[in-house]
Amino acid sequence: MQGVARGRHRAEDVGAPDPATRRGPGEQRFAVDDTLVRPGRRGGESTLLALAVRAIGEDLDVEEVLRRTVELSCAITGAEHAMLGMTDDDGDVGAVVTHGDPAQLEHGHSLSLPLQVDGRLFATLHLGGRARPFAGYDTQRVGVLLGAAGTAIRHGRAREAYAAGQVARERARVADALRELDQAAREIVEQGTAALGFAPQLRLSGAVALLPVGLRAELLSALGEALAGLGRHPGARSVSVEVDTSGRWLLLTVTDDGARRSTAGAGELRARAERLGGVLRLVSVGPVGTRLSWIVPIR
Incomplete structure (x- = not known):
């Protein structure tokens, strides 16, 4: 996905625009999942951000959440390049999600923001390759996306922990049933031996x-x-x-x-x-x- 045209943005549902609608000479339109991002009126920015946040929260898979976060951050800021590096328990950067050419991050203006999960640093998002400086509203909007990503990851972890607990409880139940059955089988053999004179x-x-x-x-x-x-x-x-x-x-x-x-x-x-x-x-x-x-x- 390339960088969007400069200026403010408007979000619309994919099915809403008429395919025959004409676009001006400098207008570009890009698909981000089920969202269209294009220059437009100021009032559309909040709609775009709401759709972007919803798109992040639709999938609880961590890798997919991070991929969407990177792409949507580029879409709403016009950044050409991005890199999101996850931080391990020792503070070292582990797995990386990229967009564009991360080697070009230092060319033009850049922006770096943390992604936190449960109050701890989980990853850092680096955006770059933009001709004009990032403004305060860029930081705010990307911060909203990162907050949504952190919530989605936390919920995903909670669901995985719950599922793991369910599996552990089911295994324990089966193990208890097997022990009970083994004990019952021994008792049956003993009772049968007493009644029959042989096992x-x-x-x-x-x-x-x-x-x-x-x-x-x-x-x-x-x-x-x-x-x-x-x-x-x-x-x-x-x-x-x-x-x-x-x-x-x-x-x-x-x-x-x-x-x-x-x-x-x-x-x-x-x-x-x-x-x-x-x-x-x-x-x-x-x-x-x-x-x-x-x-x-x-x-």
Whole structure:
């Protein structure tokens, strides 16, 4: 983007001017995002500045905020060249955003102003390459842009900090759920061992740890009832337990190789499943084995 023509400026919405409108011999028009900057009446300067401030605050990405700040500062002052250098914690200049040819900053008149965030120096903006001296109103208008940039950066940092906190809290929640589930799995195996006389095989599939707390409690109760019922099957030498939450349904499957003589305990399991909108299925497998499937929706 080149420097704008000297004099005061007027801002208008991009869609407002008639494309067929004629411009005078010395008039220039430049696009700054969705803003037109061109010489005009004195009353348009405040409109331009308001649009420029709004353009800075529309994007909370730091790099984009700084780029817009540099370009808009050049647009409202007529500076041909600019450089904005960010200051690190040691006071050294780090990343730089430029416009035009920074090597030409000392040619003609120049202006340097600080960009502060939370009362601390964040960057310094250098404007130059202008034939006429910068006036007080130039300093004021650029100062408004830098103030808006500082506010946008502060808000962006706050949003990033909030998002990081949300991620940390979610990770902690998942970690707690995993610990609870691991403890529950050990208790299930211990209870099954006491009821069966041997340790059942346990397999967990899907995001079991992320089940709602109430549904996890229902699952553990159902599993305890199922293992207690299988303990009444004589001749069982192995029992496998599988919990699958990879789909829209929670599937608890308990399979043994013992002879089923009754459906003791199945009524409670069926009632629990139906109360949750699910079903209970009991089928024979192998010569004498039984497979119990307790299926409820995950909500």
